[in-house]
Amino acid sequence: MxxxxxxxxxxxLDVTVWVGKAGISSVTDELADQLKDRELVKVKFLRAARGGTTTEELAEDLAERVDADLVETRGNTAVLH
Structure with missing residues (x-):
């Protein structure tokens, strides 16, 4: 595809993973589980998670941690495959 x-x-798609002030390490297991069950997962990065980084940087880091592909980022939301 x-x-x-x-x-x-x-x-x-609805957002099913939210990244807050606990950061991306707190959602990696949940995201990995969701990616096993479905093709695409939408992740929302809340302001507290972003700090001084961009959504793009956080999404790339998160994708790398769960061995997924970053399909796109739009606003504060990312789609992983």
């Missing part, structure tokens, strides 16, 4: 097709599919 191409990135464009994945983005289209992700459009209607």
């Amino acid at each position: 191409t990135d464009q097709e994945l983005r289209k599919k992700a459009h209607d």
Whole structure:
């Protein structure tokens, strides 16, 4: 499936993982479990999680930790595959 097709599919997805002040290490297990069960997972980065970093940087780091592909980031939300 191409990135464009994945983005289209992700459009209607609800956010199922929220990253807050505890940071991305607190959601890696949950995200890994969700990625086993479904093709795409939408992650929302709350202001407390971002601190001085961008959503893009956090999403790339998170994707790397769970061995996933970052499909896209939009605003404070990322889609992982």
